[in-house]
Amino acid sequence: MNAMDLIKGRHSCRAYLPDVPSREQVLAAVELASTAASSKNTQPWMLHVAVGPSCDRVREALLQAFDTAAPAKADFKYSPAELPAQLTDRARQSGIAILAHKGIGRDDKDARRAHDRENFRLFGAPGVAVLTLPTESERGNFLDAGQFLATFMLGLREVGLESIPMFSVANYPGVLREGLSIAGDRIVVCAVAFGVEDHGAPVNSFRTMRESPEALVAWA
Numbered sequence: 001m002n003a004m005d006l007i008k009g010r011h012s013c014r015a016y017l018p019d020v021p022s023r024e025q026v027l028a029a030v031e032l033a034s035t036a037a038s039s040k041n042t043q044p045w046m047l048h049v050a051v052g053p054s055c056d057r058v059r060e061a062l063l064q065a066f067d068t069a070a071p072a073k074a075d076f077k078y079s080p081a082e083l084p085a086q087l088t089d090r091a092r093q094s095g096i097a098i099l100a101h102k103g104i105g106r107d108d109k110d111a112r113r114a115h116d117r118e119n120f121r122l123f124g125a126p127g128v129a130v131l132t133l134p135t136e137s138e139r140g141n142f143l144d145a146g147q148f149l150a151t152f153m154l155g156l157r158e159v160g161l162e163s164i165p166m167f168s169v170a171n172y173p174g175v176l177r178e179g180l181s182i183a184g185d186r187i188v189v190c191a192v193a194f195g196v197e198d199h200g201a202p203v204n205s206f207r208t209m210r211e212s213p214e215a216l217v218a219w220a
């Protein structure tokens with residue numbers, strides 16, 4: 001696939017076929033991801049991967065945590081309690097849009113909970129990768145990790161797989177640490193659920209809006 005199609009065709013995939021990705025596919029995606037830039041070439045990232053039955057075990061543990069309302073606390077704060085209004089608006093719009101796409105009414109609490117629960121079911125993906133950094137990492141290292149994450153998702157596309165980055169499940173770092181044998185000296189940054197896209201699932205035709213290039217540039 002050419003680079004344009006690889007980049008422009010990526011979207012967060014929220015329904016998967018059961019086909020289990022191979023180690024070769026994952027390693028090919030990681031090889032592409034490993035080309036990401038990092039400050040001083042520190043390459044601070046690490047991926048902890050589970051596919052097939054071991055992914056299912058992680059899924060079950062996450063679902064149990066969600067269903068029992070286990071205390072949730074991520075290893076770091078993703079964003080401030082109050083975002084600038086423009087960002088809050090975009091987040092609200094995209095939340096409204098996906099619920100509308102799925103035909104879920106704003107007051108339908110059960111359907112909204114089921115929608116949230118899909119995160120902890122890893123959207124049915126047969127593979128999950130958890131991105132970690134050394135515990136002492138600072139903001140710059142997270143910047144590096146983001147580049148790796150973005151390139152990894154493109155690498156997955158190159159081998160026929162789609163994905164969704166997930167912070168929701170990083171709210172249960174203990175579950176991920178146990179399920180993927182992640183050492184205590186690593187911060188859980190986020191997870192990526194991945195697999196073959198189920199093109200027949202209506203949720204996968206959902207697309208998000210983007211600002212125009214003009215709105216994203218301040219010229220001097």
Ligand SMILES: Cc1cc2nc3c(=O)[nH]c(=O)nc-3n(C[C@H](O)[C@H](O)[C@H](O)COP(=O)(O)O)c2cc1C
Pocket residue numbers: 010011012013094119164165166167168169190207208
């Ligand atoms: C670090 C990160 C964490 C995310 N966590 C979640 C998540 O937990 N659940 C979810 O449904 N989407 C999650 N997303 C996906 C975003 O909602 C999605 O990227 C955004 O709406 C743009 O849509 P697109 O990926 O389809 O282009 C996450 C994205 C990023 C980059």
